[in-house]
Amino acid sequence: MRISVKTQKSLDGFENNIVLMDEKGKLSLGGRKLPGGKALSGPIETKDFKGELGGTHLLYGPANSRWLLTGLGKGPFTARHWRDAAAAAQKAFAALDITQAAFVLPAEADVFEIVTGLMLSGYVYDRYLPAKKKGKYLSRVILLLPESASKAKADKARKLAEAQAAGTLLARDLMCSPGNLAGPEYLAATAKEIAKNSGGRIKVKIKRQAQLEKEGFDALLTVGRGSRKEAHLIEMEYNPEGKRTLALVGKGITFDSGGISLKPGAAMDEMKYDMGGAAAVLGTFRALAELNYPHRIIGIVPTCENMPGGDAYRPGDIIKARSGVTIEVKNTDAEGRIILADGLDYAKEFNPELIIDVATLTGACVVALGNEAAAILGNEKGEAHYDALVESGKATGERVWPMPMFEEYDYLIESPVADIKNTGGRNGGTITAAKFLQHFADPKPWVHVDIAGAAWGDKERGIRPRGGNGFGVRLFLNFFDRF
Ligand SMILES: [Zn+2]
The missing domain is CATH 3.40.220.10 (Leucine Aminopeptidase, subunit E, domain 1)
Incomplete structure (x- = not known):
């Protein structure tokens, strides 16, 4: 257009x-x-x-x-x-x-x-x-x-909106692309393309299997093992000269079969959307490629496919994540938090003032908030950013709402054989997933955005299409202005 x-x-x-x-x-x-x-x-x-x-x-x-x-x-x-x-x-x-x-x-x-x-x-x-x-x-x-209106002002608003919309449209395309066509390699190629067209604003690095092995990304590698498609870690950097650093980490499960803890067949096709967090990060960088923000922004996307192949990880397995924290696998369908464990741990190396991770993480979040809002949860230092995020949600229509992280929930992910286990059961599932992530985000200020419901929907409404909607891109870009 x-x-x-x-x-x-x-x-x-x-x-x-x-x-x-x-x-x-x-x-x-x-x-x-x-x-x-x-x-x-x-x-x-x-x-x-x-x-x-x-x-x-x-x-x-x-x-x-x-x-x-x-x-x-x-x-x-x-x-x-x-x-x-x-x-x-x-x-x-x-x-x-x-x-x-x-x-x-x-x-x-x-x-x-x-x-x-x-x-x-x-x-x-x-x-x-x-x-x-x-x-x-x-x-x-x-x-x-x-004639009384300022053309220059209107043109500036138009350009900003065009760049942001281009980011959202890319995120939608990525979400809607099926698992066979858009695997981890495709997301990595998309990141390179964004950097190439950014006029030098964005740098990208891709870590593939061998590199990930060398650097101990065992949580990510373990989840990816059941698929023929190689796991990747995408790393993007915007405005390296920026004084304040902010990191975005996006879950990139390009198809989630559930692994050995296989999902039921009905609506399993929707699991191509399980890289909605990665799409939000890549879409945000697509927009940043045309925009000037004062901050240095890091984008991290751990990406793989969760499949039940012969080398797939099993319930009962114990994984040592990159950070050294050990994870007991209770259910291989709770894989997003496992790959995010390494993504969050890696993001800390850039010394960000805030880490935001974004993920289609829990069915419990869909039950709690439907398709109309994402949940935000975080550690105490992350909470300081809730008000700004809620305001950004209000302005963009990409609504977010806080959920509690009381210490009373901690015991739900305790494991008898490892530091933590990867599910806390059905009840409070969104909270226990965030509790799991906190083990890898602490002590950095951190907010987790669960977009399991918000990133897609069955009905078209306003600017929201049916299917994957690219949730997060406009939210984050708006938030950068308040950071
Ligand atoms: Zn899953």
């Missing part, structure tokens, strides 16, 4: 136009008049359309021009209003096979959110679909602001 900004006194000259209308029936024209005037106002007075957020109503004006009334809902207008209205307009016009449109905006419009809504709506993973089944999108949109 190509988006440009234009400031213009009149609204003449475009065939396809998007106009925002609130629930009072007021059009947001930025002080300008519709061509044809009254002809367009009739149906509004008959209350055919009430301006509800997410709704649209198509009218025709002079010279067969189209005017898509798009609901902005009820004020005061927040980021979500502008974003969801733009998403609804994009989808409504694209459904009519329209490719170009002018978007009439008032001076106070939130251009960043409008562009986000345009770019992220209607997403379909269509790489292997025939032409007639591919996703439909507007390919060219002109944002028409009144």
Whole structure:
């Protein structure tokens, strides 16, 4: 999608136009008049359309021009209003096979959110679909602001939103790519591609099997052993000169069969999404490749496939992680936390002021928060960042909510044969998973983001597509500004 900004006194000259209308029936024209005037106002007075957020109503004006009334809902207008209205307009016009449109905006419009809504709506993973089944999108949109608005300011917001959306779109593509096509090697190649196109902003290093063995990444290697695909560790560095260092660690299980503790067959295909954390990290770096932040940001992605091959790890096995902590394997389907153990331990070597890990980690999190929010848990120093993360969630719609890490839960992962065991049972599963991770993140300030529910969904809604949605990219980029 190509988006440009234009400031213009009149609204003449475009065939396809998007106009925002609130629930009072007021059009947001930025002080300008519709061509044809009254002809367009009739149906509004008959209350055919009430301006509800997410709704649209198509009218025709002079010279067969189209005017898509798009609901902005009820004020005061927040980021979500502008974003969801733009998403609804994009989808409504694209459904009519329209490719170009002018978007009439008032001076106070939130251009960043409008562009986000345009770019992220209607997403379909269509790489292997025939032409007639591919996703439909507007390919060219002109944002028409009144002359009183600043074009420079709008262009800056547009560019920022475009970079962020490109990151989210990459994360979605990665999540939706099936396990046979997008294994650990593919994620590593994607990281290299991002670095190559970053104009020198990002450096990447890939550790493969032999290197991982040499450096003691036994937790990661153990999980990957049941697959023919080699485990990898992806390491990315943004802005090495930055004064403050922040590390993002993403779980990259490219397919999770459960291993020897095999999952039930129903919906097992969804386990291609088990690299949603890795997708969030790679998507964030895809956006960073075009952006200037003052911080040094480290991205770590331990990645492998969890399969029940002949050399697969077993329940009862004891693994010595890179940090030296020993892990009793109670269930091979609780593999994400095992690879994150080495990822977190490695991240500490960069001496970050904060480590955030992101993972589709527990079914318990889906039960607790559904698909609408991710859980955040952390150690005491990590908790200091909760408020900022919750605010970022509110602004971006990628909602997060804290869960407790009381010491009363500690005994649940005690093991009679090792330092800890890899499951704490069904109850409180999100918390005991985080408790496990804490053994590898301490003493650095650390927050764990469980996106098991938030990273995908069955229903399309606003800018969220059905399937993998790239959750985390916009959340983290927003958070960097508050860090
Ligand atoms: Zn699993």
